[in-house]
Amino acid sequence: KNQVEQSPQSLIILEGKNCTLQCNYTVSPFSNLRWYKQDTGRGPVSLTIMTFSENTKSNGRYTATLDADTKQSSLHITASQLSDSASYICVVRGGQTGANNLFFGTGTRLTVIP
Amino acid sequence: NAGVMQNPRHLVRRRGQEARLRCSPMKGHSHVYWYRQLPEEGLKFMVYLQKENIIDESGMPKERFSAEFPKEGPSILRIQQVVRGDSAAYFCASSRSTRTVYNEQFFGPGTRLTVL
Numbered sequence: 713k714n715q716v717e718q719s720p721q722s723l724i725i726l727e728g729k730n731c732t733l734q735c736n737y738t739v740s741p742f743s744n745l746r747w748y749k750q751d752t753g754r755g756p757v758s759l760t761i762m763t764f765s766e767n768t769k770s771n772g773r774y775t776a777t778l779d780a781d782t783k784q785s786s787l788h789i790t791a792s793q794l795s796d797s798a799s800y801i802c803v804v805r806g807g808q809t810g811a812n813n814l815f816f817g818t819g820t821r822l823t824v825i826p
Numbered sequence: 827n828a829g830v831m832q833n834p835r836h837l838v839r840r841r842g843q844e845a846r847l848r849c850s851p852m853k854g855h856s857h858v859y860w861y862r863q864l865p866e867e868g869l870k871f872m873v874y875l876q877k878e879n880i881i882d883e884s885g886m887p888k889e890r891f892s893a894e895f896p897k898e899g900p901s902i903l904r905i906q907q908v909v910r911g912d913s914a915a916y917f918c919a920s921s922r923s924t925r926t927v928y929n930e931q932f933f934g935p936g937t938r939l940t941v942l
């Protein structure tokens with residue numbers, strides 16, 4: 713069964729600290745993996761995309777890693793800011809044809825406190 | 827270039843009424859997707875449409891739910907005879923195509939439906 717699991721479910725950190733969010737998936741075949749940021753009351757916004765051959769990719773203070781062998785990805789946030797408070801969603805696109813090939817994690821709700 | 831637009835942002839209906847949710851894709855995007863997000867759950871695919879065609883509705887309940895994307899105007903997700911279990915956030919996304927690995931779906935702000 714194609715699934716995407718994220719941990720932790722929620723996380724509270726102090727402003728300025730780093731944190732790492734985890735994503736494990738069983739989607740097969742695999743096409744790519746995206747991390748989205750979803751602010752409260754808004755739609756998800758893509759942060760980064762990883763394909764099979766990519767191990768790490770950075771977007772400012774966000775760094776995503778992918779281990780296609782173990783089917784794990786992580787999102788590392790450096791020097792957190794209050795505006796990083798949001799849900800972070802891992803989305804895996806399967807290699808199947810058709811539109812119903814995106815598999816969403818339930819997200820990690822990050823709260824950054826001053 | 828405006829992003830994906832959805833309206834209304836909030837919708838309150840009583841049981842048995844109809845709910846109509848609208849989505850205008852980004853300019854140049856001809857592919858529209860509807861997702862439902864229940865509290866504390868991930869987004870769940872409902873339906874994928876191109877102009878005037880439903881391509882994949884495998885995630886949509888067989889009864890009471892319908893979607894359209896007419897040649898002119900926004901895509902509409904219609905829920906007839908709403909029940910309390912329909913209360914959720916409904917997100918629309920659009921994309922330029924589905925043919926590239928890097929194709930990205932851009933999400934709208936969502937419509938929060940509350941059924942009393």
